[in-house]
Each structure stands twice: as structure tokens, then as C-alpha cells.
Amino acid sequence: MTETSRQIVLTGRPEGGQVTEALFELQDVPKPEPGPGEVLLRAVYLSLDPAMRGWISDTPNYRDPVPVGEVMPGFTVSEVAASRHPDYAVGDVVAARAGWRDWAVSDGSTIDRKIDPAVAPVATALHVLGHTGFTAYLGLMEAGQPVAGETVAVSTAAGAVGSMVGQIAKLKGCRAVGITGSDDKVAACRERFGYDAAVNYKAHPPVDDLAAALGAAAPEGIDVYFDNVGGEISDAVLAHINVGARIVVCGTMGIRDVAIGEPQPPGPRVNRTLLIKRARMQGFLFFDYVDRMPAAIAELAAWVREGKLTYAEDIVDGLERAPAALVRLLAGKNTGKMIVRVGPEPG
Ligand SMILES: NC(=O)c1ccc[n+]([C@@H]2O[C@H](COP(=O)([O-])OP(=O)(O)OC[C@H]3O[C@@H](n4cnc5c(N)ncnc54)[C@H](OP(=O)(O)O)[C@@H]3O)[C@@H](O)[C@H]2O)c1
Numbered sequence: 001m002t003e004t005s006r007q008i009v010l011t012g013r014p015e016g017g018q019v020t021e022a023l024f025e026l027q028d029v030p031k032p033e034p035g036p037g038e039v040l041l042r043a044v045y046l047s048l049d050p051a052m053r054g055w056i057s058d059t060p061n062y063r064d065p066v067p068v069g070e071v072m073p074g075f076t077v078s079e080v081a082a083s084r085h086p087d088y089a090v091g092d093v094v095a096a097r098a099g100w101r102d103w104a105v106s107d108g109s110t111i112d113r114k115i116d117p118a119v120a121p122v123a124t125a126l127h128v129l130g131h132t133g134f135t136a137y138l139g140l141m142e143a144g145q146p147v148a149g150e151t152v153a154v155s156t157a158a159g160a161v162g163s164m165v166g167q168i169a170k171l172k173g174c175r176a177v178g179i180t181g182s183d184d185k186v187a188a189c190r191e192r193f194g195y196d197a198a199v200n201y202k203a204h205p206p207v208d209d210l211a212a213a214l215g216a217a218a219p220e221g222i223d224v225y226f227d228n229v230g231g232e233i234s235d236a237v238l239a240h241i242n243v244g245a246r247i248v249v250c251g252t253m254g255i256r257d258v259a260i261g262e263p264q265p266p267g268p269r270v271n272r273t274l275l276i277k278r279a280r281m282q283g284f285l286f287f288d289y290v291d292r293m294p295a296a297i298a299e300l301a302a303w304v305r306e307g308k309l310t311y312a313e314d315i316v317d318g319l320e321r322a323p324a325a326l327v328r329l330l331a332g333k334n335t336g337k338m339i340v341r342v343g344p345e346p347g
Pocket of ligand 1: 049051131132155157158161162183185197229235249250252254255263285286332338
């Protein structure tokens with residue numbers, strides 16, 4: 001009997017920017033066989049990322065939209081189950097871009113690196129020791145350039161990227177102020193991730209009220225803003241930036257209109273604020289810096305080992321639950337890095 005593999009394909013585009021489970025279909029297909037120079041990868045963990053809303057939307061982005069009918073792309077931790085590739089042996093654990101499926105064949109070009117399971121649980125390769133930890137580290141250090149004693153404000157402060165930015169800011173001697181979407185997440189920011197102050201933006205609409213709450217949380221103003229959302233939350237932060245502030249534009253979770261190809265809501269023009277504060281606003285995408293990933297991950301791993309960096313995971317079991325988990329992530333209901341456990345741990 002032919003062995004099968006499950007995969008999830010995209011069936012349409014988000015209508016009105018709304019990502020729903022109906023946009024995805026679970027299929028059974030024959031399990032692939034590796035050819036010469038290829039490996040067979042078994043998915044262990046699959047990362048779900050906010051960027052996926054942009055990937056499946058037919059709007060200008062840093063990559064072409066995922067074609068309808070194709071397997072959803074995604075970062076995975078995978079185990080090499082068979083190898084006809086000289087660089088990989090059966091049992092190697094790798095960080096790959098294998099997509100939403102049980103089994104994938106790779107010629108090596110979709111494998112990012114080998115993972116040493118002795119360093120930390122392998123799922124960390126999808127967050128603190130992977131692309132979100134790296135984004136936090138390099139986005140903050142390279143574009144944010146924090147100086148000890150300065151105040152760093154972070155949106156999506158309790159999330160995979162945000163929780164790392166807050167902790168790294170503290171490790172660098174800064175005051176960290178988090179902005180997040182629930183009282184529970186505020187508590188996590190304060191008690192778990194070490195923020196000096198945190199604000200629940202949903203408890204402070206409209207933008208003027210949020211700006212007042214941020215003023216109280218950052219009485220000496222904000223020197224670095226790690227912006228994961230844009231929109232009204234960022235308008236409120238910008239009201240408090242200091243002269244010479246650095247604004248790292250890392251994500252636009254709060255501007256849904258962009259993902260659906262609609263004009264952005266009219267907001268305050270930032271030019272004058274940037275002028276009078278002699279501030280710098282810079283876009284940041286982690287894949288521009290992948291050559292610096294090994295060094296950054298080594299430093300992050302040392303902090304994890306020394307107990308200086310903690311992380312939260314939100315793990316769901318079963319590939320078939322990936323669409324529902326993505327919907328939950330985009331509604332902000334995740335608590336920590338959103339991951340799907342696709343198969344058993346390696347070994
Ligand atoms: N530039 C890069 O290279 C790069 C790489 C990785 C990630 N990112 C970006 O970093 C940001 C965080 O990603 P993550 O993986 O760490 O996810 P995450 O923070 O773990 O989860 C997403 C969070 O976004 C917030 N959110 C959802 N809808 C929102 C809305 N309408 N307005 C404001 N906030 C909303 C929610 O947190 P709250 O409850 O706190 O609002 C939700 O928990 C995203 O914007 C992502 O695209 C950028």
C-alpha cells in the first residue's frame with residue numbers, strides 16, 4: 001500500500017483581510033521519495049507567523065503571494081528521515097522551510113541550519129533561537145541602537161518577538177515599557193519578561209487616552225520604539241519620543257488594511273514629529289541579515305542557558321489544527337510563540 005503524507009494547501013485569498021479556516025484544505029498525497037542529492041524531512045514543529053496573512057494576500061509585499069492551490073509555506077523543525085545528500089545524515093534535526101506538511105523532500109536549499117538538540121528543546125529553533133529571537137535581537141541592536149539608561153517601548157510586548165525585545169533591552173541596561181492587548185499579557189510582561197511597566201492598549205482607547213497611559217509608563221520619554229503594529233498604538237507612542245529617538249518598524253499587525261490592498265487609514269503625518277525630535281524611523285526585515293544569525297543565536301543560547309532569557313510557547317497538536325491556530329494568532333489570542341506540533345520529538 002502506498003504510504004501517504006498530509007499537506008495543507010491554500011484555497012483562496014482572504015476576503016476583506018479576514019483569514020479564515022476555509023482558506024485552507026487538508027489533503028492526503030503520496031509520501032515523497034528523495035532523489036539523488038535530496039533528503040526526506042519529517043516535520044516535528046511548524047511555526048505560525050503573523051506575516052502569513054501578508055503571504056497569502058495578493059498585495060505588494062517583500063515576497064510574491066503564495067499561489068492558490070499550493071502547499072502553505074512555513075518554517076519547521078524537521079528530522080532527516082532519509083538522506084541521499086552528502087551534508088545530511090538520518091537523524092539530523094534541521095531548521096527548514098518545509099511548509100505545512102508531514103513529509104517534504106529537499107535538495108538542501110530549503111534547509112537553513114542544523115539544530116543541536118543538546119543546546120535547548122528543539123522547538124526553540126522556531127522562536128528564541130530562531131527567526132523571532134533573531135529579529136528581536138538584531139532589530140533592537142542594529143536599528144534601535146539602545147544605550148544603557150534609555151527607555152525602550154515595545155508593541156506586541158508579550159509575543160514571540162516582543163517578549164524577547166523587552167528582555168534584551170533589560171539585559172542592555174535599558175528601561176523597558178511594553179504595550180500589549182490584555183491584562184493577563186500585562187502581568188506576563190511585568191512578572192515573566194521583566195518589563196518595568198506595561199500598558200493594556202485595549203483598556204485605553206482612544207489614542208489620546210493610550211498616549212496619556214504611556215506618558216505615565218515612560219515618564220522620561222521614549223528613546224527606542226520597537227514597532228510591531230503601526231496604526232493608532234504607534235501614534236500614541238510617537239507622542240512621547242525623545243530627541244534622537246530610533247523607531248524600528250518591524251511589523252504592521254495593527255494595520256489590517258495594508259494586507260487587503262486598501263488604503264491605510266489616515267493618521268497623523270509623522271514627518272514633523274521626526275523633524276522636531278531629529279528621530280529616525282527604519283524598516284527591518286530579518287532575512288537581510290541572515291549571515292549574522294549564527295553569532296546572534298549563539299548569544300541568545302548563552303542567555304537561555306544562563307537563565308537570563310525566558311520564553312513562552314503556545315503549542316497546538318496536529319497539522320490539521322494549523323488553520324485554526326493561525327486564525328487564533330491573528331486575533332491576538334495566542335500566549336507566546338504559536339507553534340504546531342506535527343509529529344513526535346526526534347530520536
Ligand atoms: N520584520 C521581521 O523580520 C519580522 C520577523 C518576525 C516577526 N515580525 C513581526 O513581529 C510582530 C510580532 O510577531 P510574533 O511572531 O512575535 O507574533 P506574536 O506577537 O507572538 O503574536 C501576534 C500578536 O500581535 C498582536 N495583535 C494581533 N492583532 C493585532 C491588532 N489588530 N493590533 C495590534 N496588535 C495585534 C497580539 O498581541 P497583543 O495582544 O499584545 O496585541 C498578538 O498576540 C508581527 O508584526 C510580525 O509580523 C517581523
